[in-house]
Amino acid sequence: NAGVTQTPKFQVLKTGQSMTLQCAQDMNHNSMYWYRQDPGMGLRLIYYSASEGTTDKGEVPNGYNVSRLNKREFSLRLESAAPSQTSVYFCASSVLEGGNTQYFGPGTRLTVL
Amino acid sequence: AQSVTQLDSHVSVSEGTPVLLRCNYSSSYSPSLFWYVQHPNKGLQLLLKYTSAATLVKGINGFEAEFKKSETSFHLTKPSAHMSDAAEYFCVVSGADSNYQLIWGAGTKLIIKP
Numbered sequence: 001n002a003g004v005t006q007t008p009k010f011q012v013l014k015t016g017q018s019m020t021l022q023c024a025q026d027m028n029h030n031s032m033y034w035y036r037q038d039p040g041m042g043l044r045l046i047y048y049s050a051s052e053g054t055t056d057k058g059e060v061p062n063g064y065n066v067s068r069l070n071k072r073e074f075s076l077r078l079e080s081a082a083p084s085q086t087s088v089y090f091c092a093s094s095v096l097e098g099g100n101t102q103y104f105g106p107g108t109r110l111t112v113l
Numbered sequence: 114a115q116s117v118t119q120l121d122s123h124v125s126v127s128e129g130t131p132v133l134l135r136c137n138y139s140s141s142y143s144p145s146l147f148w149y150v151q152h153p154n155k156g157l158q159l160l161l162k163y164t165s166a167a168t169l170v171k172g173i174n175g176f177e178a179e180f181k182k183s184e185t186s187f188h189l190t191k192p193s194a195h196m197s198d199a200a201e202y203f204c205v206v207s208g209a210d211s212n213y214q215l216i217w218g219a220g221t222k223l224i225i226k227p
Contacts, residue, residue, distance in 0.1 A: 031213060040122075042203060042217035043157075050213050058214065090157065099145030099164035100207045102215060104157040 004105035021076040023091030032074035036087040081112045119218035132191040136204030147205040
């Protein structure tokens, strides 16, 4: 099993450009998440999807959109990138039973110039 | 509302000495609590979790944590530090009032001196 995979691993954008970060999991988990990690701030939740067909805003959703394409895939889109969106982005998946243990992908390091 | 406070942003210990990373939490419900580890430029790995069973939880790589409800703490310990333990450690809480969302501490960077 690959677990949670993310593409790309690195990306550099210019202000105003758009891009989509891809995430897939092969653990048959219902719930999936997108986080951003900034220095000294831990992880902050952008959006989550409790189950296929549903998405909800997290702590910092502004400037992002998501799509739960199917049970395996959950994408994050930046429509018009801004320097404030320079960050490392992590995708995660989980099952709620047993305390919502989340399993993480390797991350995407995004720089917006 | 739930919150997590990691009391030290950096902890430095010598190889072979004990490790203590401190975490306090606030929750209206009986929480689930986690410790995750992140090695430099790597993803996040689950170290251990507490979900209302035994209060002393054993994790991977010799780490363990004790849930103390009276002190609202969930400190992470290891008897003897190894160079490979150098990483950032995150304390995380999940509770019934926000089942899908985990609340993350700011992290503690563990430095191991040779």
